[in-house]
Amino acid sequence: MSGSALAQQPIVIKFSHVVANDTPKGKGAERFKELAEKATKGRVKVELYPNSTLYKDKEELEALQLGAVQMLAPSLAKFGPLGVKEFEVFDLPYIFPNRAVLARVTEGPVGQGLFQKLEGKGIKGLAYWDNGMKVMTANKPLHKVSDFRGLKMRIQSSKVLDEQFRALKANPQVLAFSEVYQAMQTGVVDGSENTPSNVYTQKMHEVQSNLTVSDHGYIGYAVIVNKKFWDSLPADVRGELEGAMKDASKYANAIAQKENEDALAAIKASGKTKVYYLSDAEKAEWRKALMPVHKSMESRVGKDLIQAIYKESEALGIK
Secondary structure (H helix, E strand, O other): OOHHHHHOOOEEEEEEOOOOOOOHHHHHHHHHHHHHHHHOOOOEEEEEEOOOOOOOHHHHHHHHHHOOOOEEOOEHHHHOOOOOHHHHHHHOOOOOOOHHHHHHHHHOHHHHHHHHOOHHHOEEEEEEEEEEEOEEEEOOOOOOHHHHOOOEEEEOOOHHHHHHHHHOOOEEEEOOHHHHHHHHHOOOOOEEEEOHHHHHHOOHHHOOOEEEEOOOOEEEEEEEEEHHHHHHOOHHHHHHHHHHHHHHHHHHHHHHHHHHHHHHHHHHHHOOOEEEEOOHHHHHHHHHHHOHHHHHOHHHHOHHHHHHHHHHHHHOOOO
């Protein structure tokens, strides 16, 4: 092989994730592949590995740090166990009053500052991708705070979410995502929180009689790369990939919102679950019960970080 032919070998980026292709994250990854290969005129080849085909949830971060895979999009809650507890700020209930505040955080200095904390772990953060705002589901109506008392509520492993349900006098139960449907069906748990698209695609609405649109919390992802690999790329290629990621992120975030709206409509249409929207007074009562969680988690996620997010709300005139 001549020297020039060797120079033409494409740079391969293995992009592994744990969800199906037909999800906002899966579609965002496909869009990134398409844009990256076009922008670099084939100098970069992106190989997608959806649905945990390459690595499972727990293994993928280690694989990235070892350089066995170059790119991932884990949920933000995954960085706490890695030792970067500040990311658990995204789990705080009612920390984001609306999507505009969320965008100011993820696209501004607060989001970038969080990404910098990953660099010591050999990880470079490229973008934040939305899944959406959470709803509550259970086998009884959840309108008032007192409705939660004694309920066994499934959570993903997070000190913040554990505290959130304790504040509602419920009993949090850590369970893997893949086990939730059966746990609901058999009564091992009474309910859960998740985004409408996750509730619908996992068929949780078939084993839960009530859903409350509370928008009390947020689920999002971070697109990350192995830092050593990223730093080794030619500067022009890095620039082209950053542009492709920016466009793919806009697309992924736009469809996440739509998929949640569509999922909620499909849940209503199924007739299996009663969908309830909190009144302003009920939401105020939930907020009052949950805001102390911010205070009790200050020592864990950082008081300054929580205050910085409050400031983004104030900048938009939200108290």
